[in-house]
Amino acid sequence: MVTGRHRWWRPVAGTALVLGGAVAAALLVLLGAEIAGAALGKPVDKDGLRVWGGIGQMAQGLLSLALLLPVVFLAARWVQRRPGGTVSSVVGRLRWDWLVRCLLLALPLVAASLGVMLLLPGASGDGTDDMVWAGLPDFLLGLAMVCVLVPFQAAAEEYVFRGWLTQAVGAWCRSPWVAILPQAPLFAAAHGWGTPWGFLDLVVFALVTGVLTLRTGGLEAAIGLHVISNLLAMGLSAAIAGALASDETAADMDAVSVCVDVVMICGYAALVLWWAGRRKVEAVGTGRTADDGDDR
Numbered sequence: 001m002v003t004g005r006h007r008w009w010r011p012v013a014g015t016a017l018v019l020g021g022a023v024a025a026a027l028l029v030l031l032g033a034e035i036a037g038a039a040l041g042k043p044v045d046k047d048g049l050r051v052w053g054g055i056g057q058m059a060q061g062l063l064s065l066a067l068l069l070p071v072v073f074l075a076a077r078w079v080q081r082r083p084g085g086t087v088s089s090v091v092g093r094l095r096w097d098w099l100v101r102c103l104l105l106a107l108p109l110v111a112a113s114l115g116v117m118l119l120l121p122g123a124s125g126d127g128t129d130d131m132v133w134a135g136l137p138d139f140l141l142g143l144a145m146v147c148v149l150v151p152f153q154a155a156a157e158e159y160v161f162r163g164w165l166t167q168a169v170g171a172w173c174r175s176p177w178v179a180i181l182p183q184a185p186l187f188a189a190a191h192g193w194g195t196p197w198g199f200l201d202l203v204v205f206a207l208v209t210g211v212l213t214l215r216t217g218g219l220e221a222a223i224g225l226h227v228i229s230n231l232l233a234m235g236l237s238a239a240i241a242g243a244l245a246s247d248e249t250a251a252d253m254d255a256v257s258v259c260v261d262v263v264m265i266c267g268y269a270a271l272v273l274w275w276a277g278r279r280k281v282e283a284v285g286t287g288r289t290a291d292d293g294d295d296r
Contacts, residue, residue, distance in 0.1 A: 008172070010079055010080045010081075010171075011080070011167075011168035011169070011172070013079050014075040014076070014079035014080055014164070014168060015075075015164070015165070015168055017071070017074070017075045017078070018071055018072060018075050018160060021067075021068065021071030022064075022068055022071070025064050025065075025067035025068060025071065026064045028067070029060050029064045029067070030049075030060070033050060033052060033056070033060050034049065034050055036050075037050025037052065038050065053245070054142075054244040054245025054246075055138070055141055055145055055238075055244055057244075057245060058142075058145065058234075058245070059145050059149060062145075062149035062150060062152075062153040063149060065152075065153040065157060066149060066152035066155075066156050068156040068157075068159065068160055069152060069155060069156045069159055072087055072156075072159045072160060073087065075164065076164075087159055087163040087164060087167065087219075088159075088163070088218060088219055089218025089219065089220065089282075090217040090218060090282060090283065090284060091217075091218070094218070094219070094220065095218060095220055095281075098218070098220045098221075098281060099220040099223060099224060101224075101275070101279075102220050102224025102225070102272060103224045103227065103228060105224065105268065105271055105272065106224045106227075106228040106229070106268055107228050109264050109267060109268050110225070110228045110229050110232050110268075111232060112264070113260050113261060113263070113264035114236070117257050117261075120256055120257065120260075131240055132242075133239065133240070133241065134238065134240055134241045134242075134243075138238075138241070139238055139239050142237075142238030142239075143235055143238045143239075145238075146234045146235050146238055147231070147235075150227065150230045150231050150234055151227050151231070153230070154226040154227040154229075154230045155219075155227065157187070157190075157226065158209070158219050158222045158223045158226055159219065161183045161186065161190075161206060162180075162183065162206075162209055162210055162213045162219055162222045163213075163219055165182065165183040165186065166179045166180055166183055166210060166213065167179070169183070176214055177214065180211060180214065181207075183206060183210060184203045184206035184207045184210065185203060187202060187205075188200075188202035188203045188206065191249045191250060191251040192247075192249055192251045193251065194248070194249065194251030194252035195251070195252055195253065195254065195255075197253055197254060197255045197257075197258045198249075198250055198251040198252050198253040198254075198258065199251055200258060201250060201262060202250055204262050204265060205225075205250075205261075205265055208265050208266065208269050209221070209222035209225060209226070210222075211269065212269055212272055212273070214283070215276065216272065216273075216276045216281050217281065217283035217284060221269075221272045225265070225268055
């Protein structure tokens with residue numbers, strides 16, 4: 001969003017604040033885990049860090065990402081001098097009713113695609129040791145952790161990439177469509193380097209959700225797909241012994257799984273755009289905010 005207070009340096013300074021905030025959040029979570037681990041007598045690994053197990057390690061990673069939400073809002077308010085809610089949508093806030101509809105729309109599509117992937121040959125390795133039940137206590141603990149943290153983690157990633165970065169680049173571009181391009185490879189790279197197919201899948205996800213953000217005027221559609229995808233995938237991992245401790249991400253997907261996922265992503269996008277048109281979801285703001293009558 002470009003406001004009457006826009007200056008060329010504000011997107012740069014704000015992006016630096018977001019990056020610095022990401023590092024600070026990771027260090028803060030690590031420090032908290034070390035202090036709590038020492039108090040609870042957790043063992044120490046070869047690097048001198050407290051060992052929390054797969055569920056604990058995953059929780060630390062998700063929490064580090066979730067803490068980027070307030071960082072983005074502060075960058076908008078402090079650096080760009082605009083309400084933090086303008087990162088959410090053109091109406092200056094998250095449209096909760098539209099978000100709920102997007103979540104409900106994503107649920108059966110993501111569940112179906114995940115089911116297809118599980119049925120693909122080789123999905124469970126050799127079929128002997130890869131899919132071992134985690135046990136009820138570990139499953140419930142892991143599932144609770146996933147349900148509490150994943151919505152914030154997935155939303156934070158959307159606020160950073162489809163929200164902040166897209167708007168920061170868009171502040172310098174005449175066409176808003178150009179703004180969605182840089183965030184896509186950055187989003188894919190942030191998930192690590194796995195297979196070329198996995199990288200492509202993440203780029204497609206970022207581009208499609210970027211288009212949805214522009215066409216629907218907000219992050220709700222992107223958040224809906226991201227939250228449901230991560231909830232179902234990590235919820236399934238919670239049921240498998242050791243799966244939450246794995247370093248694998250979507251970046252490690254194989255070619256066939258990527259084909260299934262891309263079909264689901266494009267199908268979701270088509271349905272969202274159709275539904276947004278039927279409901280006349282506002283895609284262009286009025287150009288005014290509570291504290292700047294010159295916003296546009």
